Amino acid sequence: MAMESSVWSPCDYSHNVTFFYNWVGKKISVAWTTRDSVVIGLGLTVCLIVVLANLLVMVAISMNHRFHFPIYYLLGNMAAADLFAGIAYANLMLHTGPWTSTLSKKQWYIRGALIDISLTASVANLLAVAVERHQTVITMQLHSTMTKRRVVLLMVCIWAVSIIMGLVPSTFWNCECDLDDCSTVAPLYSRRFLVFWAVLNLLTFFIMVAVYTRIFVYVRYQTSHASHHTADMRHRQTVVNLMKTISMVLGAFVICWMPGLVTLLLDGLLGKASHANAYEKFCLVIAECNSLVNPVIYSLRDDEMRRTFKWILCCLCRRGADQQRELSPVQVNSPLPEETLGCVQKLDHAVCTETNHKEDSWTMPGV
Known part of the structure; x- marks a missing residue:
C-alpha cells in the first residue's frame, strides 16, 4: 500500500x-x-507564407504615413499576433508525431503556451479594435484621437495579458496534481482551465x-437621416467601408477559431466522452488558416494597402536586380538606375504619381 500511494501521489x-x-488514452x-511527412511539409509551408504575409502587412503600415493612425496600429499589432501564430504553428509541427514522446514537460508547456499567447493576442486586438471603432464611429470620425503613447x-x-494567459497552465493550472482532471486534447492541461479559457474567448466573441451590430445599426440610421451633401456622404461611406473590412476580419476569426474553441469546451466538460481527439487536428488546421486570411482581406478591400504591397x-525586386548588376563584371562601373532612388524616399511620396492625382485625402479601405 505504501508503494502504491507513492506511485499514485x-x-x-x-x-x-x-x-x-x-x-x-491519446x-x-x-x-x-508518408501522411505525417506530407502534413508537416504542407504545414511548414503554410507557416512560412503566414509569417511573410503578415510581415508584409506590418512593414506596409510602418512605411506608409497614411496608415499612421490608431486603427492601423492595432491592425498591425494583430498582424504581429498572426505572425507569432505562424511561428507557434511551425514550432508545433516540429514537435509533433513521434517527436512528442521525446519532449520534456517544459518543452511541451512551451509548445502549448505559444499557441495560447497567439490566440489571446488576436482576441485582445480584435476587442481593442472594436472599442476604438465604437468610439470613432459614434462621433462619425475616421480616426480616434488617442495618442501614440496610449x-x-x-x-x-495586450501582449502582457497574452503572455500571462499562456503561462497560466504551466505555472499552476494544470492536472499534474489531479490526474482525473486531465484533458484528452492537451493531456497536461486541466479540463477546468480549458472550460474557463474557451468560455472567456467565446464570450469575447x-x-x-x-458592438459591431450596434455600430452598423447606428451608421445605417445616421446615413438614412443625413444630408445628401457630397462631402458628408463620402465621409460616411468611408466609415462604412472601413467597418466592413474590420467586420470581415472579425468574421473570419470567429469562423476559423469557433470549431477549436467549441472542441476545447466539450473536452473540458465531457472529457473522454467528447471524443475530441477525432477532430482536433481539423480544427487546428482551420485555426491556422486564419493567420493567412487577414492579409488577403486587406489586399482585397484596401486599395492603399494593396498599392503599398506592390510598392x-x-x-x-529592384534591389535584387541592382545587386546582380553590381556583381556582374560588365555592369560593375555602371551607375545605379535612377528609378531605384525612389525606394529610399518616404512611401507616401513614392507610391506613384497616379495615386496622388486620384486622392487628396487619406485613402481608406474599400474607397
Missing part, C-alpha cells in the same frame, strides 16, 4: 509527457508515415459581435 512531478498521454505515433501602452498591455515588392 496526487502531486508526483516525476511523470513524463508519455505518462499523461497514456493516462488519457496515442503517440511510434514511426513516421496606443503603444495598449499594445504592450459575442461582445464584439454585439514594397517592386522595391525588393
Whole structure:
C-alpha cells in the first residue's frame, strides 16, 4: 500500500509527457508515415507564407504615413499576433508525431503556451479594435484621437495579458496534481482551465459581435437621416467601408477559431466522452488558416494597402536586380538606375504619381 500511494501521489512531478498521454488514452505515433511527412511539409509551408504575409502587412503600415493612425496600429499589432501564430504553428509541427514522446514537460508547456499567447493576442486586438471603432464611429470620425503613447501602452498591455494567459497552465493550472482532471486534447492541461479559457474567448466573441451590430445599426440610421451633401456622404461611406473590412476580419476569426474553441469546451466538460481527439487536428488546421486570411482581406478591400504591397515588392525586386548588376563584371562601373532612388524616399511620396492625382485625402479601405 505504501508503494502504491507513492506511485499514485496526487502531486508526483516525476511523470513524463508519455505518462499523461497514456493516462488519457491519446496515442503517440511510434514511426513516421508518408501522411505525417506530407502534413508537416504542407504545414511548414503554410507557416512560412503566414509569417511573410503578415510581415508584409506590418512593414506596409510602418512605411506608409497614411496608415499612421490608431486603427492601423492595432491592425498591425494583430498582424504581429498572426505572425507569432505562424511561428507557434511551425514550432508545433516540429514537435509533433513521434517527436512528442521525446519532449520534456517544459518543452511541451512551451509548445502549448505559444499557441495560447497567439490566440489571446488576436482576441485582445480584435476587442481593442472594436472599442476604438465604437468610439470613432459614434462621433462619425475616421480616426480616434488617442495618442501614440496610449496606443503603444495598449499594445504592450495586450501582449502582457497574452503572455500571462499562456503561462497560466504551466505555472499552476494544470492536472499534474489531479490526474482525473486531465484533458484528452492537451493531456497536461486541466479540463477546468480549458472550460474557463474557451468560455472567456467565446464570450469575447459575442461582445464584439454585439458592438459591431450596434455600430452598423447606428451608421445605417445616421446615413438614412443625413444630408445628401457630397462631402458628408463620402465621409460616411468611408466609415462604412472601413467597418466592413474590420467586420470581415472579425468574421473570419470567429469562423476559423469557433470549431477549436467549441472542441476545447466539450473536452473540458465531457472529457473522454467528447471524443475530441477525432477532430482536433481539423480544427487546428482551420485555426491556422486564419493567420493567412487577414492579409488577403486587406489586399482585397484596401486599395492603399494593396498599392503599398506592390510598392514594397517592386522595391525588393529592384534591389535584387541592382545587386546582380553590381556583381556582374560588365555592369560593375555602371551607375545605379535612377528609378531605384525612389525606394529610399518616404512611401507616401513614392507610391506613384497616379495615386496622388486620384486622392487628396487619406485613402481608406474599400474607397
